[in-house]
Amino acid sequence: MATRRTDIEALYARHREPLLLFLARRTADPQVALDLWAETFAHAAISRRRFRGTSDEESAGWLYAIARRRLALYYRRGHAERRMLDRLKLERTPAGPELLAEVERRAGLAALRVELAAALAELSPAVRGAVQLRVVEELPYAEVARRLNTSEQAARARVSRGLSALAELLDTATIREAVAR
Numbered sequence: 001m002a003t004r005r006t007d008i009e010a011l012y013a014r015h016r017e018p019l020l021l022f023l024a025r026r027t028a029d030p031q032v033a034l035d036l037w038a039e040t041f042a043h044a045a046i047s048r049r050r051f052r053g054t055s056d057e058e059s060a061g062w063l064y065a066i067a068r069r070r071l072a073l074y075y076r077r078g079h080a081e082r083r084m085l086d087r088l089k090l091e092r093t094p095a096g097p098e099l100l101a102e103v104e105r106r107a108g109l110a111a112l113r114v115e116l117a118a119a120l121a122e123l124s125p126a127v128r129g130a131v132q133l134r135v136v137e138e139l140p141y142a143e144v145a146r147r148l149n150t151s152e153q154a155a156r157a158r159v160s161r162g163l164s165a166l167a168e169l170l171d172t173a174t175i176r177e178a179v180a181r
Contacts, residue, residue: 008045011059016041017106019067024107026071028116030100033107036074040067119169123162130158131166 019040024033043066051062095103104110120128126148133144134155145155 008041008048011044011063012041014056015060015063019063020103021107022064023067023071024103024109025112027074028109028112030103030107030109031095032074033103034095034099036067036070039070043070115170116166119166122169123165127158127162127165130155131162134159135163 016037020033020037023036023040024030027033027036040063044063047066051059053059053062120131123131130144130148133139133147134141139147141152141155141159144159145152148155148158150158
């Protein structure tokens with residue numbers, strides 16, 4: 001059955017859970033996933049008149065493209081947004097613990113964290129340390145270089161190598177997830 005351009009309710013009914021799990025697995029944070037999920041459907045509702053597809057597959061592709069853009073925007077703006085919220089003493093009302101636990105369980109975040117820890121363990125200590133400082137602790141490259149007692153260029157290279165290696169190591173999980181749909 002083809003989805004009409006304005007049939008957001010049907011799109012929501014078909015994709016609400018898979019899309020939420022998609023976002024939860026990519027953020028490893030149920031609260032962030034819920035926020036991005038809501039943003040995705042809000043954006044879909046607002047822009048539904050511009051959608052030109054006619055099939056369910058095209059509708060799903062359009063929705064997931066919106067979700068990927070929301071996710072990319074989250075990663076780009078995330079650090080600055082968190083600093084601004086802290087500075088303004090604003091807090092986002094979090095979802096309840098039951099909902100967060102349910103999203104975490106359905107998305108398999110515990111297993112994903114174990115898989116990520118195993119992949120990190122395969123990196124050399126120098127590369128793992130650079131990834132930890134830059135990605136997890138969100139330090140600027142200059143500080144990563146200072147802490148690792150190396151040049152900024154070397155710190156950037158270590159982080160790049162580490163992220164590339166992680167992408168290769170974790171890619172099989174992404175492929176399994178995509179095939180399971």
